[in-house]
Amino acid sequence: MQVTSSQLFELLSLYVPKRLPVLITGRPGIGKSDIVEQVAQATDHELLISHPVVEDPTDSKGLPFPSPSPDGLTAKFLPFGDLERALSARRPLIWFLDDLGQASPAVQAAKMQLLLARRIGEHVLPSNVTFLAATNRRTDNAGVTGILDPVISRFATVVELTPTIADWTTWAVKAGIPPALIAFLRFRPDLLSVQKTTRDIENTPSPRSWGFVAKTMDVVPKSLEHISFAGSVGDGAGTELVSFLQIFRELPSPDAILLNPDTVAIPENLAALYAISASLAAHATEANFDRLMVYVDRMIAGDLSEFAALLVRDALRRTPTIANSYAFINAQGGPLGKIIRGE
Structure with missing residues (x-):
C-alpha cells in the first residue's frame, strides 16, 4: 500500500x-x-x-x-x-x-x-x-x-x-531550503524522485540528493554549478536546474518588488512565476506583508491565483507571525482567503 x-x-x-x-x-x-x-x-x-x-x-x-x-x-x-x-x-x-x-x-x-x-x-x-x-x-x-x-x-x-512534491515543499520551506530549488522542483515535480534504470556509478534525483544540492547552492561558484549539481542528481536534472537558475537570477529582486509592488511587472513565463513566488515568500515578514499583499492582489487580478496562494502559504510556513499582521487578517475576508481555504 x-x-x-x-x-x-x-x-x-x-x-x-x-x-x-x-x-x-x-x-x-x-x-x-x-x-x-x-x-x-x-x-x-x-x-x-x-x-x-x-x-x-x-x-x-x-x-x-x-x-x-x-x-x-x-x-x-x-x-x-x-x-x-x-x-x-x-x-x-x-x-x-x-x-x-x-x-x-x-x-x-x-x-x-x-x-x-x-x-x-x-x-x-x-x-x-x-x-x-x-x-x-x-x-x-x-x-x-x-x-x-x-x-x-x-x-x-x-x-x-512514495514522495510527493506537496509534502517535500512543505518540509523544504520550514527547513530553509533555498527558494530557487523549491521553485525549480515545483516547476519540474517529476524530477523530485526518479527511478534509476542503469547500474552506472552516478546519482539520480531523489529527496536525499536534492538535499545535497541545497547544501551546496550557496557555496558553489557559477563556473562549477553544472559539475556540482550533475554529480548530485545526474546530468539531465543538473542541466535543467542551471538553466532555471539563469531565469531566477534575471528576475527583479524581492527588495525591488517590495519597494514598488504596484508597478513592478509580473512575469508571464511559468518558470519565472514559480521562481518569483518562492523568492518573495522567503523575504516576507510581518512588517512588509502589507506591501507584499499589493503584489499578491495584482496576481489574483491577473488570474494567477495558484501562484498567489503558493506565495502566501510559503510565507506563513517560513514566518508564522505573518498571520498576526493586519494585512493578512484583512485579506481573509477577500479572494485570497477563499483561495487559501480552497473555496
Whole structure:
C-alpha cells in the first residue's frame, strides 16, 4: 500500500505508542529514515538505529557465555551492543532496523523471535520498545534479494513510501531550503524522485540528493554549478536546474518588488512565476506583508491565483507571525482567503 510522507508520519505516530511494528519500503533516498526520526521526536521516544546488513546472527541472540550450574558448566547467551541497549531501555524506545532487506537470511531469521515474541531466549524486551524497519525494493538496485515471509508477517502493516512534491515543499520551506530549488522542483515535480534504470556509478534525483544540492547552492561558484549539481542528481536534472537558475537570477529582486509592488511587472513565463513566488515568500515578514499583499492582489487580478496562494502559504510556513499582521487578517475576508481555504 502506497503512502505519502505526511500519511506515513501520521500512521507511525499512531502505531508506535501501541507498540505495533511497521515495515516501510521504497526507493533509496526518499526520506524513510528521516520520517522515523521525526516520529521519534514527536512521540517522545529514544531512537536506536541498527543496520542488519552488517550484522551477524549473534548480534540478535547474544554471545554464548560460560555459566556455572549445579550440574556443571553450562552456557547462556550474553546480550551486547544494540540488543543490550534495548533490553535495558527505561524510556520509550523505537528500535529501527534500517535496510533490513539487504541482510542475510540468517540475520533476518534471528530477528523473528524479537519481532513477534519480543524476547530472545531467556531475555525479554521491555514493553516500552517498538520495532520499525525499512528496506529498499528488489527493483531498486540496492542489493535487496527479499525479506523472508515469516519476517514480513511479523509486522502489523507494510507500506511503500512514495514522495510527493506537496509534502517535500512543505518540509523544504520550514527547513530553509533555498527558494530557487523549491521553485525549480515545483516547476519540474517529476524530477523530485526518479527511478534509476542503469547500474552506472552516478546519482539520480531523489529527496536525499536534492538535499545535497541545497547544501551546496550557496557555496558553489557559477563556473562549477553544472559539475556540482550533475554529480548530485545526474546530468539531465543538473542541466535543467542551471538553466532555471539563469531565469531566477534575471528576475527583479524581492527588495525591488517590495519597494514598488504596484508597478513592478509580473512575469508571464511559468518558470519565472514559480521562481518569483518562492523568492518573495522567503523575504516576507510581518512588517512588509502589507506591501507584499499589493503584489499578491495584482496576481489574483491577473488570474494567477495558484501562484498567489503558493506565495502566501510559503510565507506563513517560513514566518508564522505573518498571520498576526493586519494585512493578512484583512485579506481573509477577500479572494485570497477563499483561495487559501480552497473555496
